Amino acid sequence: FHFVDEAAPPGLVRQVSDLLVRRGPRIEWWANVRLEPVFDAGLCASMRRAGCLAVTGGLETGADESLRRMCKGVTVDGAASALRSFARAGIRTHAYLMYGFPGQTPQAVIDALERVRRLFALGWLQSAYWHRFALTVHSGAFRSPEELGLVVARAPRATFASNEARFRERGLRGDPHARLAPGLRAAAFNYMLGIGLDADVREWFDGDMPRPRVPVRWPE
Known part of the structure; x- marks a missing residue:
């Protein structure tokens, strides 16, 4: 079980x-x-x-x-x-x-x-x-992205199981x-x-x- x-x-x-x-x-x-x-x-x-x-x-x-x-x-x-x-x-x-x-x-x-x-x-x-x-739309990080130095690029449309938002870290170039x-x-x-x-x-x-x-x- x-x-x-x-x-x-x-x-x-x-x-x-x-x-x-x-x-x-x-x-x-x-x-x-x-x-x-x-x-x-x-x-x-x-x-x-x-x-x-x-x-x-x-x-x-x-x-x-x-x-x-x-x-x-x-x-x-x-x-x-x-x-x-x-x-x-x-x-x-x-x-x-x-x-x-x-x-x-x-x-x-x-x-x-x-x-x-x-x-x-x-x-x-x-x-x-x-x-x-991953930055998900129901997380505290998504609600307050600035606290983690994040810039949300695009929020997903509200469809089933589509809950991950694109983001970048402020001050970072590329994807280290x-x-x-x-x-x-x-x-x-x-x-x-x-x-x-x-x-x-x-x-x-x-x-x-x-x-x-x-x-x-x-x-x-």
């Missing part, structure tokens, strides 16, 4: 897990969650006993500064704590990742990839995919984010196969990239 809430509330997850353990039925399921430390060892163990096989969650840009700007409500340390608890409980994890967020620099991207590499190497993450930032996509996706694909987990993350990119600045002991 897939519980389709976009971010299953931890309190409700605990109640459902306890009910499934006590009363059944015996099922296997997965859910979408917010990667926050409330998913601790106890809650994750309860979820696993109740039949949870996997969870998915947004690590997004993998950097606290941009996570704050998008009002995500999670931190990279909190996400790592949750991923550790899921892994130790035997629950597999998939992370939604994001590149091209307004203001995201090559340094921020390489640091995010370094964090992702370490999470895979620790066995706390089993699957991930890098998505390109596009060159990062092949390296990011190649890295994630290989990490899922257990390949390249000890390699320097800069090796996935053509051209120069800055050295990662993630603290040596992260995650603690």
